[in-house]
Amino acid sequence: MRSNYYPPCQKPDLNLGTGPHCDPTSLTILHQDNVGGLEVFYDEKWHSISPNPQAFVVNIGDTFMALSNGIYMSYLHRAVVNSKVPRISLAFFLCPKIDKMVKPPKELICEENPRMYPDFTWPSLLEFTQKHYRADT
Ligand SMILES: O=C(O)CCC(=O)C(=O)O
Ligand SMILES: [Fe+2]
Numbered sequence: 001m002r003s004n005y006y007p008p009c010q011k012p013d014l015n016l017g018t019g020p021h022c023d024p025t026s027l028t029i030l031h032q033d034n035v036g037g038l039e040v041f042y043d044e045k046w047h048s049i050s051p052n053p054q055a056f057v058v059n060i061g062d063t064f065m066a067l068s069n070g071i072y073m074s075y076l077h078r079a080v081v082n083s084k085v086p087r088i089s090l091a092f093f094l095c096p097k098i099d100k101m102v103k104p105p106k107e108l109i110c111e112e113n114p115r116m117y118p119d120f121t122w123p124s125l126l127e128f129t130q131k132h133y134r135a136d137t
Contacts, residue, residue: 004089006037009081017079017087024129025061027094032057035087041076048080063096063125066117069104096122 006017017037032038032051039046049057065074079089096102103119 002091006081006087008083008086010083012081012083015081017081020076020078022074022076023059023061024125025093025095026063028059028061029092030057030089032089033087035085037079037087039078039080063102066102067104069108070116098123
């Protein structure tokens with residue numbers, strides 16, 4: 001679980017709270033307060049996801065994309081900041097057990113939809129993303 005705190009920013013157009021990234025997780029369950037700032041990239045542009053106090057945002061992560069052999073997609077998202085009020089979000093990350101080999105069920109693999117990703121374990125994916133794929137660098 002992670003709590004993200006975004007203080008007001010004097011130059012919100014020039015800064016991001018969290019840079020564009022896909023979550024490496026299986027799923028991320030996100031609660032955002034009523035300020036707003038989460039954006040998702042699809043159809044070649046950024047779309048804001050309005051806060052809904054009755055709902056969590058459930059993000060498909062890269063691990064779920066691999067488990068579903070690409071049927072479910074992980075999407076780039078980011079958090080923008082504003083100049084007036086602080087924002088808080090809470091992210092709960094669901095990840096595989098460390099020794100579990102991530103591979104899709106054979107029912108999801110066929111000639112038209114061949115295997116898209118090699119087998120991997122969660123610690124190896126996490127190490128890779130931390131080294132090569134950070135939102136803050
Ligand atoms: O603060 C947000 O709305 C997004 C946070 C996020 O993407 C993350 O913690 O992975
Ligand atoms: Fe994220």
